[in-house]
Amino acid sequence: MSDSVGETGLKFFGVMTASISHELKNRLAIINEHAGLLSDLLRMVPEGGQVDLSRLDRIAHSVSEQVSLANDIIRNLNRFAHIIDELWYEVDLGDLLGRCRALFSRLAAMQCVTLEVAVPADPVRVGTSPFLLLNLLWLCVYELARASTQPRTVTLRLARVGDGVRLEVESLGGGGEAAPPRVSEEMSKLAETLRADVSCPAGAHRFSLDLPAGPAAGYGNDTEEERVI
Amino acid sequence: MRILLVDDEREYVSTLAERLSLRGIEADWVSDPAEAVLRAGEQVYDLAVLDVKMPRIDGIALKRLLEAKQPRLKFLFITGHGEEGAFKAGVSEAGPDHYLFKPVMLDDFLRKIDEVMSEDREEGRDE
Numbered sequence: 235m236s237d238s239v240g241e242t243g244l245k246f247f248g249v250m251t252a253s254i255s256h257e258l259k260n261r262l263a264i265i266n267e268h269a270g271l272l273s274d275l276l277r278m279v280p281e282g283g284q285v286d287l288s289r290l291d292r293i294a295h296s297v298s299e300q301v302s303l304a305n306d307i308i309r310n311l312n313r314f315a316h317i318i319d320e321l322w323y324e325v326d327l328g329d330l331l332g333r334c335r336a337l338f339s340r341l342a343a344m345q346c347v348t349l350e351v352a353v354p355a356d357p358v359r360v361g362t363s364p365f366l367l368l369n370l371l372w373l374c375v376y377e378l379a380r381a382s383t384q385p386r387t388v389t390l391r392l393a394r395v396g397d398g399v400r401l402e403v404e405s406l407g408g409g410g411e412a413a414p415p416r417v418s419e420e421m422s423k424l425a426e427t428l429r430a431d432v433s434c435p436a437g438a439h440r441f442s443l444d445l446p447a448g449p450a451a452g453y454g455n456d457t458e459e460e461r462v463i
Numbered sequence: 464m465r466i467l468l469v470d471d472e473r474e475y476v477s478t479l480a481e482r483l484s485l486r487g488i489e490a491d492w493v494s495d496p497a498e499a500v501l502r503a504g505e506q507v508y509d510l511a512v513l514d515v516k517m518p519r520i521d522g523i524a525l526k527r528l529l530e531a532k533q534p535r536l537k538f539l540f541i542t543g544h545g546e547e548g549a550f551k552a553g554v555s556e557a558g559p560d561h562y563l564f565k566p567v568m569l570d571d572f573l574r575k576i577d578e579v580m581s582e583d584r585e586e587g588r589d590e
Contacts, residue, residue, distance in 0.1 A: 255543075256516065256543040256544070257543075259543035259544075259564075259565045259566070260472050260475065260543055260565065262565065262566045263472070263475050263543070263565035263566040263567065264472065264474050264475045264478070265566075266566035266567070266568075267475060267478035267479050267482065267566075268478060270478075270482055270569050271478055271481060271482055274482055274485050278485065296474065300474075343518055344516060344517075344518050345518070346518050346519055383519075
């Protein structure tokens with residue numbers, strides 16, 4: 235793996251884990267306030283008075299919901315960490331796009347972007363580096379988010395095209411107040427490492443990423459040295 | 464004392480406001496920074512408590528907008544950053560003077576409010 239791809243990957247890992255830590259802090263903060271409110275309400279019960287049990291029940295329910303959300307966040311973090319147990323392996327791209335949404339949603343929301351995923355019903359499996367592909371998709375989402383300040387939707391779309399697979403990242407809605415999106419040097423290097431083509435038609439708020447299809451392409455026939463990038 | 468609480472985590476900010484109200488502090492809350500600017504045009508506040516990271520307008524930028532409406536308004540920031548170094552590195556200008564890290568214990572929060580408002584009173588004595 236070239237150093238620049240490695241540095242881009244480390245930066246991506248840092249951005250994602252920092253975002254996840256913010257999300258967890260928010261869940262803890264809410265749980266903390268609910269616990270405090272429970273304590274406040276119990277302390278305020280007059281001697282011989284009654285506690286509003288339905289109120290306490292609602293607070294307890296909210297705490298459970300926050301714990302469930304925090305658990306989802308930690309599960310996503312764990313899956314993200316394990317994605318680089320190996321650099322190259324066969325992956326279901328539909329599942330990978332679902333992970334993109336889970337990982338990127340908070341950061342996208344900060345830019346007023348809602349993420350959507352559109353995948354075919356049948357699984358599409360390819361041999362690739364899931365971590366580098368996630369990194370490239372994040373750079374596409376970030377570039378589209380940067381290109382406008384208006385609320386909008388970015389769709390991650392997956393389709394089979396000929397012998398290959400195409401991933402599209404497209405922004406709908408919002409104005410183009412900032413510089414239009416473009417393929418950066420980091421994106422090009424990641425695409426090259428993935429043996430993929432990345433493009434962004436002039437004037438469009440859309441990135442297209444063409445990947446070789448199937449488990450063997452760019453993966454199974456490699457020597458061990460080639461595989462370990 | 465009247466406080467405006469601004470945080471995009473609705474459940475967090477509403478619960479915090481309720482706890483402050485139980486202690487006799489008038490606390491209004493909003494989860495949309497743009498709404499905070501509107502509120503500041505309608506109601507005079509002593510203190511604004513702002514989340515740092517919010518969609519569209521971050522807490523630092525919101526401070527400038529609120530100051531334009533109410534120049535004497537005091538500010539306290541609440542952040543989800545993990546620690547002070549990351550927080551200060553993450554803000555685009557000289558960081559705010561008063562801030563707390565989530566999750567915030569209410570006693571610490573009340574002490575910090577007192578600290579911010581005491582500073583105001585000391586400034587008043589100097590004038």
